[in-house]
Amino acid sequence: MSSILFLIPFLAAIAIIFGSPARLTARVAGVSTLVIGLYAAFTWQCDCWSSSISVLRTPSLDLAFGFLNGTSSIMVALSVIVLAAAVLSGKAPEGREKLYYASSLLIAAGAIGAFISTNLFFFYAFHELALIPTFLMIGLLGRGSRKEIAWKITVYLGVGSLILLAGLVWLARECGTFNMIEMLKQTQEIDHTTQKSIAALLIIGFGTLVSLFPFHSWAAPAYASAPAPTAMLHAGVLKKFGLYGLLQLAVPLVPVGMNAWLTPLLVLLLGNILWVGFVTINQKRIDGMLGHSSVMHMGYIFLAIAALIASKHAGVENPYAIPAASVLMFAHGISIAMLFGLADRIERCTGTLDLADLGGLAKPAPRLAFLFGIAGMASLGLPGLANFSGEVMVFLSGFFGRSAGGALEPVQIATILSLWGVVMSAVYVLRVFRKTFQGPTVNSTVNATDIPLLEQLPALLLAAALLVVGLYPNILVNLLH
Amino acid sequence: MPAYYLEALTVTLGILLLVAEAFVPSKSKTWIGLAGIVGLLLILALTFRAIGPDNTSEGKAWAKYALWDIYKFDAAARFYKIIALVTAVFVLILAVDYRSILAKFSGDKGSEEGTGEYYSLIIIATAAMMWMASAKNLAFLFVSLELLTVTFYILVAFMKRNVGSLEAGVKYLILGALSTGFLVYGIAWIYGATGSLDLAQITLAAGDEGTPGTPLLFGVALVMIALGFKVGAAPMHFWIPDVYQGAPTPTTAFLSIGSKAAGFMALISFLAPFSHCPYAGKIFSALVILACLTLIIGNFGAIPQNNFKRLLAYSSIANAGFILLAIAANRSGEDGLSSAKIVGFYLASYLIMTMAAFFILNIIRVQSGSDNIDALDGLAKRNPILAVAATVIMASLAGVPLTVGFLGKFFVFQAAMASQMWIPVIIAAIAAAAGFYYYFKVLRAIWWNAPNHKDSVPFDTTSIFSFALTVLTIAILVFGVWQQPLMNLLKGL
Numbered sequence: 001m002s003s004i005l006f007l008i009p010f011l012a013a014i015a016i017i018f019g020s021p022a023r024l025t026a027r028v029a030g031v032s033t034l035v036i037g038l039y040a041a042f043t044w045q046c047d048c049w050s051s052s053i054s055v056l057r058t059p060s061l062d063l064a065f066g067f068l069n070g071t072s073s074i075m076v077a078l079s080v081i082v083l084a085a086a087v088l089s090g091k092a093p094e095g096r097e098k099l100y101y102a103s104s105l106l107i108a109a110g111a112i113g114a115f116i117s118t119n120l121f122f123f124y125a126f127h128e129l130a131l132i133p134t135f136l137m138i139g140l141l142g143r144g145s146r147k148e149i150a151w152k153i154t155v156y157l158g159v160g161s162l163i164l165l166a167g168l169v170w171l172a173r174e175c176g177t178f179n180m181i182e183m184l185k186q187t188q189e190i191d192h193t194t195q196k197s198i199a200a201l202l203i204i205g206f207g208t209l210v211s212l213f214p215f216h217s218w219a220a221p222a223y224a225s226a227p228a229p230t231a232m233l234h235a236g237v238l239k240k241f242g243l244y245g246l247l248q249l250a251v252p253l254v255p256v257g258m259n260a261w262l263t264p265l266l267v268l269l270l271g272n273i274l275w276v277g278f279v280t281i282n283q284k285r286i287d288g289m290l291g292h293s294s295v296m297h298m299g300y301i302f303l304a305i306a307a308l309i310a311s312k313h314a315g316v317e318n319p320y321a322i323p324a325a326s327v328l329m330f331a332h333g334i335s336i337a338m339l340f341g342l343a344d345r346i347e348r349c350t351g352t353l354d355l356a357d358l359g360g361l362a363k364p365a366p367r368l369a370f371l372f373g374i375a376g377m378a379s380l381g382l383p384g385l386a387n388f389s390g391e392v393m394v395f396l397s398g399f400f401g402r403s404a405g406g407a408l409e410p411v412q413i414a415t416i417l418s419l420w421g422v423v424m425s426a427v428y429v430l431r432v433f434r435k436t437f438q439g440p441t442v443n444s445t446v447n448a449t450d451i452p453l454l455e456q457l458p459a460l461l462l463a464a465a466l467l468v469v470g471l472y473p474n475i476l477v478n479l480l481h
Numbered sequence: 482m483p484a485y486y487l488e489a490l491t492v493t494l495g496i497l498l499l500v501a502e503a504f505v506p507s508k509s510k511t512w513i514g515l516a517g518i519v520g521l522l523l524i525l526a527l528t529f530r531a532i533g534p535d536n537t538s539e540g541k542a543w544a545k546y547a548l549w550d551i552y553k554f555d556a557a558a559r560f561y562k563i564i565a566l567v568t569a570v571f572v573l574i575l576a577v578d579y580r581s582i583l584a585k586f587s588g589d590k591g592s593e594e595g596t597g598e599y600y601s602l603i604i605i606a607t608a609a610m611m612w613m614a615s616a617k618n619l620a621f622l623f624v625s626l627e628l629l630t631v632t633f634y635i636l637v638a639f640m641k642r643n644v645g646s647l648e649a650g651v652k653y654l655i656l657g658a659l660s661t662g663f664l665v666y667g668i669a670w671i672y673g674a675t676g677s678l679d680l681a682q683i684t685l686a687a688g689d690e691g692t693p694g695t696p697l698l699f700g701v702a703l704v705m706i707a708l709g710f711k712v713g714a715a716p717m718h719f720w721i722p723d724v725y726q727g728a729p730t731p732t733t734a735f736l737s738i739g740s741k742a743a744g745f746m747a748l749i750s751f752l753a754p755f756s757h758c759p760y761a762g763k764i765f766s767a768l769v770i771l772a773c774l775t776l777i778i779g780n781f782g783a784i785p786q787n788n789f790k791r792l793l794a795y796s797s798i799a800n801a802g803f804i805l806l807a808i809a810a811n812r813s814g815e816d817g818l819s820s821a822k823i824v825g826f827y828l829a830s831y832l833i834m835t836m837a838a839f840f841i842l843n844i845i846r847v848q849s850g851s852d853n854i855d856a857l858d859g860l861a862k863r864n865p866i867l868a869v870a871a872t873v874i875m876a877s878l879a880g881v882p883l884t885v886g887f888l889g890k891f892f893v894f895q896a897a898m899a900s901q902m903w904i905p906v907i908i909a910a911i912a913a914a915a916g917f918y919y920y921f922k923v924l925r926a927i928w929w930n931a932p933n934h935k936d937s938v939p940f941d942t943t944s945i946f947s948f949a950l951t952v953l954t955i956a957i958l959v960f961g962v963w964q965q966p967l968m969n970l971l972k973g974l
Binding site: 054056063121125128135136139151155158162163165166169170173 | 881891925
């Protein structure tokens with residue numbers, strides 16, 4: 001039954017291509033997917049959500065949908081919320097509504113399809129499906145030197161996907177099945193040298209898709225250039241595919257291999273947090289800052305995965321790592337989508353995203369400032385908002401199992417270093433907020449209009465999600481049990 | 482119905498249309514093409530009813546004919562006959578659409594005088610491919626391959642007032658003759674070494690200790706070179722871009738799909754006797770080298786192309802590389818996927834998507850007068866539905882998941898990995914990545930470039946043409962998700 005979550009946006013996109021009114025169709029599809037998706041996410045344990053159709057007997061291939069575990073349901077909840085917000089916010093350029101809404105729906109359909117696939121083949125395939133409209137949207141409707149940027153991400157993500165495919169096919173060969181549920185049930189351990197090679201392919205493949213340092217340089221320009229709904233859906237939802245894959249497949253199936261690469265992984269994720277953190281501070285435009293910050297925050301989720309790998313290797317159950325990664329993926333997805341949506345609004349009402357040309361926007365547009373403030377605070381990890389619960393659990397998971405007085409493990413050193421990332425987030429978020437909304441009004445902002453009620457809706461939806469999860473993170477954590 | 486009726490019917494259809502064409506004066510010769518399409522569709526339906534000599538036909542007179550010593554009808558033969566017929570039907574549709582250009586360069590102004598034979602020749606070439614699919618004797622294989630090649634000499638040079646077409650014709654003639662030479666000479670050496678032309682006898686002889694190894698291997702190498710010419714394997718590929726570019730587009734489509742499928746079928750049935758003989762290691766490692774070279778040259782050669790037809794020519798070399806890799810993997814099918822099955826699946830998917838790409842090429846050639854990729858500039862604005870179809874087709878050629886093209890490549894990779902050919906796998910992965918680059922170049926022109934002001938025709942499509950293109954595009958998507966129907970056709974391979 002969960003196939004319906006994929007089918008609604010997918011069929012709506014096709015309907016739009018063949019002439020159905022674009023905006024209305026997209027919004028109806030977005031809202032209905034939101035309702036059904038949330039219901040499905042909170043009742044994921046029910047057998048009624050899983051279904052499977054055989055598409056090929058030898059080698060056995062099924063088009064199978066369902067929830068692998070609670071993490072899948074959290075990702076579905078994230079996808080449907082961001083999808084609804086994306087189709088409700090933003091404004092399609094004149095004459096391009098069809099492309100704009102159909103692409104948004106297709107990206108979301110691909111992401112949802114990947115998160116509810118229980119067959120490895122379609123898990124991979126749906127993610128690829130979502131990439132094509134992303135390229136099209138950036139290449140056609142993006143800002144700045146959009147063609148070069150679209151070409152760059154095509155090459156980066158294309159190559160990353162191929163490496164990933166190699167790893168996944170190899171993994172499937174070792175497990176002897178494409179069925180992810182059966183793969184996870186397997187008790188026989190894969191040979192250790194093989195594990196190491198598979199893990200390397202998966203880390204590079206999934207890592208490129210999640211912008212793991214040093215394969216991250218496609219991400220920030222792409223998000224800065226992408227139209228609002230594309231940035232929201234890609235940075236918020238689709239990018240999590242890589243982390244989701246590492247968490248669901250790489251860690252349980254090739255734990256020894258992952259552990260072999262633990263130290264390099266820790267160095268790379270510190271590259272995400274510290275290196276990209278510094279780069280983010282230096283950004284001169286809001287879109288550039290958001291793009292880089294989204295790269296930087298991936299580091300924390302990698303840290304949770306690293307902690308999980310380390311405790312698995314030590315033979316202990318880390319109770320924080322999976323909830324930390326899942327909640328932070330959700331929180332980051334919501335907050336970055338909200339920021340990209342509002343940045344689009346800032347650009348439409350002031351005509352610029354350059355920090356040097358902005359200032360005092362809070363006076364003409366107090367509601368916009370308030371909403372942007374909430375999203376910004378969430379992103380820097382203010383207690384009470386969702387990101388805080390995620391980040392705290394990440395740090396707890398990093399230190400889990402440490403006895404007082406013992407030597408620091410690599411994961412713990414990385415955790416201590418990455419704490420500085422929180423400071424950096426505070427610096428760049430507050431700096432952007434101050435330069436945009438505070439101080440005297442300038443030319444571009446003096447005549448700006450505030451965000452109209454209808455456009456507040458998506459931001460309010462996202463803010464509500466941030467608050468609910470921030471105040472009561474168990475609403476998500478309970479889904480994991 | 483005995484299977485050999487199929488070819489007899491096809492040839493009869495071709496000759497009847499040729500005769501009718503000569504005796505019925507008509508300004509428009511379109512009906513010959515349409516009649517050919519209908520006739521081939523009927524024969525296609527009969528293919529599913531045809532049987533060879535098996536238990537059910539015991540006692541029937543025809544089951545005892547000596548013909549069955551050289552002619553077989555098994556799952557593979559049926560499948561490749563279907564491929565040949567389906568290809569020919571689509572090529573005839575293309576030819577009907579292309580007739581204005583064909584007429585312009587082959588007859589007088591305003592008449593379609595010279596176009597009638599074109600349709601009949603396509604049908605006769607189809608019969609040749611169907612015979613090849615049933616060959617179990619090297620002499621029979623050679624004769625049917627020659628019928629195919631000679632027909633193609635005419636089809637390539639058909640536009641007699643177009644220098645490009647003539648040049649292509651001469652090139653194809655010279656290189657075709659060269660490859661024929663290799664083939665005959667190779668067959669002679671094999672006959673000398675094994676004492677038989679019958680593939681079953683050769684299988685026995687190849688496994689025999691007493692067979693002289695060097696002459697046999699020499700003969701096999703020569704035949705492989707000759708068939709390499711036909712399928713476009715590097716380094717025997719160099720005729721492909723020029724001939725494909727110069728030939729009339731329907732001929733190019735037929736060459737690149739039908740003739741290639743027939744060539745691969747011949748290669749598979751020729752190599753089958755040697756797959757487990759003592760020389761298998763040598764023969765198949767030569768094939769691996771061939772596959773790697775073809776992958777590299779096809780894919781990297783395609784990158785700088787800006788003529789769409791030439792791009793498709795290199796794409797056909799690149800795809801030949803993947804197919805060769807599947808053959809070189811030499812899987813006998815204990816895991817459900819034999820090399821022959823993978824090649825069959827790949828060729829079926831290649832038929833669907835390459836044919837669709839030729840439909841797009843045909844329409845831009847006919848309506849904008851150019852084969853270049855920039856003739857597609859701004860297609861998204863000029864004809865959005867055609868642009869969506871082109872996107873699906875190019876994505877499938879590049880191997881994007883959920884399209885049939887991905888599955889073909891996927892199976893090839895799986896087979897190569899199962900045979901632990903790691904270096905070829907890495908080369909194939911790089912080749913596939915390069916594929917993304919050049920196929921997406923076409924998409925870039927369609928979606929990102931502004932329409933070219935001087936020839937921004939909106940591209941009207943005729944109804945039969947849009948019907949065929951729609952069928953192909955939907956097939957790409959449906960078979961991309963639901964592969965069982967295609968696999969059912971391949972049962973027993």
